[in-house]
Amino acid sequence: MSSTTHDDHAHPHPHPHAPIEEKGEAAEFAILEAAIRELSIAKGLFSAEDHRRFMEWYDKVGPTGGARMVARAWVDPAFKQRLLADGVTACKEIGVDWLQPTGSGTPSDYTYLITCENTPKVHNVIVCTLCSCYPRPLLGLSPAWYERPTYRRRVVRWPRQVLAEFGTIIPPDVEVRVHDSNQKTRYIVLPMRPAGTEGWSEEKLATIVTRDTMIGVALPSADWTVSSTPTHG
Amino acid sequence: MSRFKIGDRVTVRDIPPLFHTRTQGYTRGRTGTVVALRPEWVIPEDEAWGRYEGRREPFYIVRFNQRDLWPDYGGAALDTLETEFSERWLEPAS
Amino acid sequence: MATRATSSSSTYAALMECVRSHAPASHAVANLPLTISQTRAEALLHVVHDVGGQPDGPIDKTLHKPAHWEKSTHCTAECLAWRGHWVSEERRRRENDLGETLYFGTPYYARWLLAATKMLLDKGLVTPDELLAKMEEIRAREEIAA
Structure with a gap:
């Protein structure tokens, strides 16, 4: 049956009709969200105070904790060993406590941390194909592309192509190791300290450790910080 | 006690998924090597259906060669993938 | 009993193609089919979140400021x-x-x-x-x- 003309059959509604118009953002989800939150608080399932604390946490988390962690590992070999041995405990040294305030709330999300160390022979990249598990206490909320299906579908099977789309070319004699975060463990990449950063302070090093370098889709570089603007020179 | 140790070759059991799973389809029936032991946790098959204090099992991180996962893998032969399984999902590789 | 498509990496890759065919840009309206093939049944029962290895296009890197x-x-x-x-x-x-x-x-x-x-x-x-x-x-x- 043709879907483009209606001449060949009786039709119960008048023609031509305008296509369904879609405009603006849906109000429906905002209304539903307010409804279940207000009902939950009214019934004592959690308190308004609980919710406010999480809203503050949401606004506060970002990739600065991860950047501090990497910079410390670059300058302090003993810290790096503690980090590789027990990530959650070592993170307390840089002021990130995986068990507070969210640990009791989401034990499945915040229980163990494995730091994947890049070496001249291994490049690590993280993904969660089944949902969007992400080391939030260190990196904050994940970028949309990490949550959306395209990255999840492709990076486990075509990792080198995906990295290339981020501008990252890994030589063929370097192993690309994908970490698919599917249970309680969370992963973060410890990139290699780039050339040209000799003698830098821990604080200065942290400025070149971007979110993408800790997901593993990019490599840090001495002339690039999170606040850099590309220039043509 | 953990049934497997680091270095063991293991094959992922091909149990049909029923509405939910934490074992990716692409790993089922594939063979890899145990590279890390993880502590015991409640298995996701129980947590997912509301049994928060359910059965606890050791977990393992298994490393696969990409060419053992994907017949048409186009990257380097040395590329690998690691992911995690509860003990019930693994059997000794034959 | 039919062999499940996960039994080998090549049949799994084929299953992933079939799963993806359920979510094309546009598709025919489903109408309670009277019969269904084993392959299609497995593709339909494939858990929706288990997407690893399905073919897809370039990554859209648009960032989103949450409402x-x-x-x-x-x-x-x-x-x-x-x-x-x-x-x-x-x-x-x-x-x-x-x-x-x-x-x-x-x-x-x-x-x-x-x-x-x-x-x-x-x-x-x-x-x-x-x-x-x-x-x-x-x-x-x-x-x-x-």
């Missing part, structure tokens, strides 16, 4: 877990239970929101009447504010 309801949904889901009403693995299972159309067709946090709402209803923590009345109250309140 207030998205942020608040995340926090409500965490508070419900914090106070023992569910755990994140149950949330993920309930997101799958929404089915493919809602799983892929709504923003990321809409899945969390719908899963949380159905959990509250399923467990009797909130009744449908209470929810509808509250939504009406909020709608009226918002209209007055506007």
Whole structure:
């Protein structure tokens, strides 16, 4: 049956009709969200105070904790060993406590941390194909592309192509190791300290450790910080 | 006690998924090597259906060669993938 | 009994093609088929979130600034877990239970929101009447504010 003309059959509604118009953002989800939150608080399932604390946490988390962690590992070999041995405990040294305030709330999300160390022979990249598990206490909320299906579908099977789309070319004699975060463990990449950063302070090093370098889709570089603007020179 | 140790070759059991799973389809029936032991946790098959204090099992991180996962893998032969399984999902590789 | 498509890496790759064919840019309206092939049944029963290895196009790197309801949904889901009403693995299972159309067709946090709402209803923590009345109250309140 043709879907483009209606001449060949009786039709119960008048023609031509305008296509369904879609405009603006849906109000429906905002209304539903307010409804279940207000009902939950009214019934004592959690308190308004609980919710406010999480809203503050949401606004506060970002990739600065991860950047501090990497910079410390670059300058302090003993810290790096503690980090590789027990990530959650070592993170307390840089002021990130995986068990507070969210640990009791989401034990499945915040229980163990494995730091994947890049070496001249291994490049690590993280993904969660089944949902969007992400080391939030260190990196904050994940970028949309990490949550959306395209990255999840492709990076486990075509990792080198995906990295290339981020501008990252890994030589063929370097192993690309994908970490698919599917249970309680969370992963973060410890990139290699780039050339040209000799003698830098821990604080200065942290400025070149971007979110993408800790997901593993990019490599840090001495002339690039999170606040850099590309220039043509 | 953990049934497997680091270095063991293991094959992922091909149990049909029923509405939910934490074992990716692409790993089922594939063979890899145990590279890390993880502590015991409640298995996701129980947590997912509301049994928060359910059965606890050791977990393992298994490393696969990409060419053992994907017949048409186009990257380097040395590329690998690691992911995690509860003990019930693994059997000794034959 | 038919062999399952996960039995080898090549048949699994073929299954992934079939799973992807359920979610093309546009597709025919489903109409309760009278019979179904084993391959298609497996593809339909393939758990919706298990997407690793499915063919797809270039990565859209657009970033998204969350709306207030998205942020608040995340926090409500965490508070419900914090106070023992569910755990994140149950949330993920309930997101799958929404089915493919809602799983892929709504923003990321809409899945969390719908899963949380159905959990509250399923467990009797909130009744449908209470929810509808509250939504009406909020709608009226918002209209007055506007």
